Amino acid sequence: MNSLELQQLHKSYGTLSAVHDVSLNLPAGSRTVIVGPSGSGKTTLLRMIAGFEFPDRGRISLNGQVLADEQGALPAHQRLIGYVPQDGALFPHMNVAANIGFGLPGKMAAKQTRIDELLDMVALDRAMGTRWPHELSGGQQQRVALARALAQRPRLMLLDEPFSALDTGLRASMRKAVARLLADAGITTILVTHDQAEALSFADQLAVMRQGRLVQSGTPLELYRHPRDAQTALFLGDALMLPARLEQGLAHCDLGPLPIADPGRQGAAQIMLRPEQLQWSAGIVQSGAAPGCAGVVKDWDFAGNHCTLSVAITTVDGRQQLLPVPAAGLQAPAPGSRVWISISGQAHVLPGS
Amino acid sequence: MAEPLSQAEGIDGAARLPALRLLQRRRARASTPWLLGAALLVSLLALVPLGFVVAVSIQTGWAGIAELVLRPRVAELLFNTLLLLLLTLPLCVLLGVALAWLTERSDLPGRRAWSLLAVAPMAVPAFVHSYAWVSLLPALHGLPAAVLVSVIAYCPFVYLPVAATLRRLDPALEDVAQSLGLRPRAQFLRVVLPQLRLAIAGGALLVGLHLLAEYGLYAMIRFDTFTTAIYDQFQSTYNGPAANMLAGVLVVCCLLLLSAESACRGQARYARVGSGSPRAQPLQVLSGTGRCAGLLLVGLSSALALGVPLLTLGNWLLAGGSEAWQVPELLPSLGQTLELACLGALLTTCAAFPLAWLSIRAPGRLLRLLESANYIASSLPGIVVALALVTVTVRYARPIYQTSLTVLLAYGLMFLPRALVSLRAGIAQAPVELENIARSLGRTPFQALWRVTLRLVAPGAAAGAALVFLAISNELTATLLLAPNGTRTLASAFWARTSEIDYAAAAPYALLMILISLPLTGLLYHQSRRTAGR
Numbered sequence: 001m002n003s004l005e006l007q008q009l010h011k012s013y014g015t016l017s018a019v020h021d022v023s024l025n026l027p028a029g030s031r032t033v034i035v036g037p038s039g040s041g042k043t044t045l046l047r048m049i050a051g052f053e054f055p056d057r058g059r060i061s062l063n064g065q066v067l068a069d070e071q072g073a074l075p076a077h078q079r080l081i082g083y084v085p086q087d088g089a090l091f092p093h094m095n096v097a098a099n100i101g102f103g104l105p106g107k108m109a110a111k112q113t114r115i116d117e118l119l120d121m122v123a124l125d126r127a128m129g130t131r132w133p134h135e136l137s138g139g140q141q142q143r144v145a146l147a148r149a150l151a152q153r154p155r156l157m158l159l160d161e162p163f164s165a166l167d168t169g170l171r172a173s174m175r176k177a178v179a180r181l182l183a184d185a186g187i188t189t190i191l192v193t194h195d196q197a198e199a200l201s202f203a204d205q206l207a208v209m210r211q212g213r214l215v216q217s218g219t220p221l222e223l224y225r226h227p228r229d230a231q232t233a234l235f236l237g238d239a240l241m242l243p244a245r246l247e248q249g250l251a252h253c254d255l256g257p258l259p260i261a262d263p264g265r266q267g268a269a270q271i272m273l274r275p276e277q278l279q280w281s282a283g284i285v286q287s288g289a290a291p292g293c294a295g296v297v298k299d300w301d302f303a304g305n306h307c308t309l310s311v312a313i314t315t316v317d318g319r320q321q322l323l324p325v326p327a328a329g330l331q332a333p334a335p336g337s338r339v340w341i342s343i344s345g346q347a348h349v350l351p352g353s
Numbered sequence: 354m355a356e357p358l359s360q361a362e363g364i365d366g367a368a369r370l371p372a373l374r375l376l377q378r379r380r381a382r383a384s385t386p387w388l389l390g391a392a393l394l395v396s397l398l399a400l401v402p403l404g405f406v407v408a409v410s411i412q413t414g415w416a417g418i419a420e421l422v423l424r425p426r427v428a429e430l431l432f433n434t435l436l437l438l439l440l441t442l443p444l445c446v447l448l449g450v451a452l453a454w455l456t457e458r459s460d461l462p463g464r465r466a467w468s469l470l471a472v473a474p475m476a477v478p479a480f481v482h483s484y485a486w487v488s489l490l491p492a493l494h495g496l497p498a499a500v501l502v503s504v505i506a507y508c509p510f511v512y513l514p515v516a517a518t519l520r521r522l523d524p525a526l527e528d529v530a531q532s533l534g535l536r537p538r539a540q541f542l543r544v545v546l547p548q549l550r551l552a553i554a555g556g557a558l559l560v561g562l563h564l565l566a567e568y569g570l571y572a573m574i575r576f577d578t579f580t581t582a583i584y585d586q587f588q589s590t591y592n593g594p595a596a597n598m599l600a601g602v603l604v605v606c607c608l609l610l611l612s613a614e615s616a617c618r619g620q621a622r623y624a625r626v627g628s629g630s631p632r633a634q635p636l637q638v639l640s641g642t643g644r645c646a647g648l649l650l651v652g653l654s655s656a657l658a659l660g661v662p663l664l665t666l667g668n669w670l671l672a673g674g675s676e677a678w679q680v681p682e683l684l685p686s687l688g689q690t691l692e693l694a695c696l697g698a699l700l701t702t703c704a705a706f707p708l709a710w711l712s713i714r715a716p717g718r719l720l721r722l723l724e725s726a727n728y729i730a731s732s733l734p735g736i737v738v739a740l741a742l743v744t745v746t747v748r749y750a751r752p753i754y755q756t757s758l759t760v761l762l763a764y765g766l767m768f769l770p771r772a773l774v775s776l777r778a779g780i781a782q783a784p785v786e787l788e789n790i791a792r793s794l795g796r797t798p799f800q801a802l803w804r805v806t807l808r809l810v811a812p813g814a815a816a817g818a819a820l821v822f823l824a825i826s827n828e829l830t831a832t833l834l835l836a837p838n839g840t841r842t843l844a845s846a847f848w849a850r851t852s853e854i855d856y857a858a859a860a861p862y863a864l865l866m867i868l869i870s871l872p873l874t875g876l877l878y879h880q881s882r883r884t885a886g887r
Contacts, residue, residue, distance in 0.1 A: 011399065048788070050793055051792070051793070052789045052792075052793075073796075075792070075798070076789065076792035076793050077791075077792040077794075077795050077796050077797050077800075077801070078795075078800070079793070079794070080795070081793060083789070083790060083793040085786055085790070088785070089787055089790050091787060091788045091791075091805055092782075092809065093792075093805075093808050093809055101797050102791065102794055102796075102804075103794030103796070148794065149788075149793070149794070152792070152794060152795055
């Protein structure tokens with residue numbers, strides 16, 4: 001069953017179109033990540049779902065209830081949608097307990113049990129309740145903000161880049177903890193981010209936005225393997241784009257003939273490979289086996305547990321081209337070595353190319 | 354562990370939907386025009402004094418203006434005013450910067466106490482300073498006396514911003530200068546002083562505007578400025594074109610001063626580049642002679658700025674004995690002062706609210722224009738505001754002529770920016786995001802405003818109201834011109850007593866004014882330290 005449905009949403013500020021014709025369905029209990037560069041309209045989309053902004057056209061509905069359409073909109077305070085912004089936005093004039101209990105009805109004493117429960121849930125000490133927001137670290141502030149949003153048992157949870165203010169190590173562990181917590185609670189969640197690694201690891205469903213449009217949506221693996229265009233491919237990770245000629249299920253390119261998924265396509269096209277599809281082996285020419293070509297290591301970029309080789313190959317028309325080839329840091333060949341580059345898996349033909 | 358969502362909540366929400374659906378969108382847009390209207394109205398009122406000067410000039414015509422302005426008397430006043438500015442401003446800046454450096458950046462013994470003493474003269478109204486000096490040295494008069502008392506009374510206006518900026522400077526810049534081979538003196542001149550430029554220019558502007566606007570201080574030591582001349586003219590001819598034209602020249606002086614300051618400020622922005630919290634600043638270790646000279650300077654300036662008023666006041670209080678306190682007018686004038694100051698502070702803060710709110714929540718070109726209109730209007734001397742209100746109320750609003758309402762209006766026009774600055778800071782403390790969060794947690798827009806935003810704005814509003822209160826309780830010029838018959842504030846009663854040379858009878862009024870001002874001066878001092886991050 002779909003929990004949240006967005007239908008042809010439009011929103012513009014003056015002449016600037018912030019969100020253009022966005023439609024998306026979110027299954028109940030799923031985790032959807034909206035990813036895109038800054039200014040792509042993803043935060044505007046989130047704020048429309050929360051009820052802080054209203055769409056010019058289109059329709060938002062949650063569990064079958066219309067939240068906003070052309071006729072009007074349900075105000076934010078009646079939507080029962082949790083919202084955690086980038087910096088946590090804790091109320092500076094209230095302590096942690098009062099912040100968490102803000103949305104709960106009744107007197108402070110009556111709320112205490114529920115507040116303690118929520119503190120446990122986000123793995124904060126119960127004694128934290130009497131602390132003030134400015135006494136907390138960034139990660140603790142985010143946990144409090146999450147507990148505050150969870151307090152009213154929201155039907156939907158919106159997270160607006162909640163991990164971006166944290167440092168790298170903390171970010172990954174917070175992301176895992178939050179994902180587990182929300183999955184356990186069965187709350188449908190939308191996370192907005194511009195960090196592709198965060199997007200790929202958090203999402204059940206990934207939606208890529210660019211310039212106000214929803215470019216592509218699907219599972220993270222699906223989008224990583226089969227991006228719609230070069231920009232999306234590069235946004236989600238390193239990628240190698242090559243011109244190719246398609247013929248009978250093979251793409252003929254500088255790396256030799258590579259298998260493709262759709263044997264029906266013919267003619268010139270752009271193909272994409274992920275660097276991890278390239279493997280090197282020392283100097284032995286394996287013609288006839290896996291597709292590949294010979295090259296010379298020009299340079300290597302050592303980064304401890306892994307390293308990237310720059311391998312020069314000679315293209316069909318006689319130019320030199322550099323390929324990034326991943327290698328294990330300890331066994332990487334020295335610059336100047338002759339290597340054989342083989343390609344595993346299928347090449348992805350970019351649609352519309 | 355959160356429980357699974359109950360289906361009932363969704364259904365409940367759906368049931369509430371139809372009735373409330375259209376409300377939200379209308380309300381979100383409706384509040385802005387109303388606020389904008391209020392802000393426009395306040396700004397139009399603020400432009401009344403300036404409009405008055407322009408209108409009167411047009412009415413008088415070129416020939417009239419030439420006749421009234423090109424007189425030896427005006428030249429003399431202009432010369433006096435210019436000399437006063439040229440002598441007082443550099444002295445104020447020098448003393449203010451020296452005191453700020455000694456109390457903030459050197460290891461002067463007792464520097465915290467000295468910094469408090471450097472701000473304390475603000476609690477003494479300027480005309481009480483000159484009362485103290487005149488009764489100590491009756492022969493004191495003319496330009497030297499004017500410069501002496503002005504420097505003493507207005508130096509804190511330079512000291513406060515300069516000290517706050519010095520505290521905020523990133524010591525890393527001085528470290529870099531040192532590593533580039535600069536000696537301490539060159540470090541101060543080439544790295545520290547340029548960064549103090551904005552603070553010095555702002556403080557000097559404030560001092561300059563006070564020099565132009567002050568009446569009581571100069572009247573008491575018999576030094577003629579435009580303001581005293583306008584006042585005398587007004588007393589003798591009531592509302593003659595002569596007074597109006599003098600006011601016109603005074604306004605031109607103010608505007609020149611404003612543009613000089615803005616030219617000096619230029620496009621400079623001294624923001625700290627980079628992130629991370631700055632290290633604590635190292636203190637300059639003073640040599641033996643340096644320490645003696647420093648102590649001498651802070652000691653002498655405190656003795657002159659605080660010792661003299663307190664000593665003379667104490668003398669007069671002793672001389673007057675308990676009889677001076679038993680006059681029947683004392684309590685009513687305290688009551689009237691408190692009443693006017695409270696009402697004025699409340700009204701001015703309320704009037705500043707729409708402008709402050711919009712300038713943070715819906716900034717734009719129009720708002721910036723309105724804000725600067727208010728700043729310019731309030732930089733006009735009280736005597737011009739009073740003159741304008743007398744004329745306008747007599748001609749167009751007779752019923753409010755000589756009522757408390759007109760006095761309050763004058764206070765509002767003069768002191769609105771004080772409330773505006775604090776309110777703006779308070780509203781900026783309450784980002785709209787917090788209100789959004791409150792709404793996402795199920796609070797109605799009004800509840801969100803009340804429980805989150807207004808709570809956060811309250812300290813700023815209170816500080817703004819306190820500043821206006823302080824200004825009103827010491828205001829003399831406009832009160833003298835506008836107060837209805839029978840209204841005697843502490844300041845105007847004090848003035849009446851000193852005009853009769855009854856210095857002993859005036860002393861209790863002066864003491865009360867200082868006592869009212871003291872806590873608020875403390876607040877100002879505290880606030881300037883807090884904005885500096887400590």
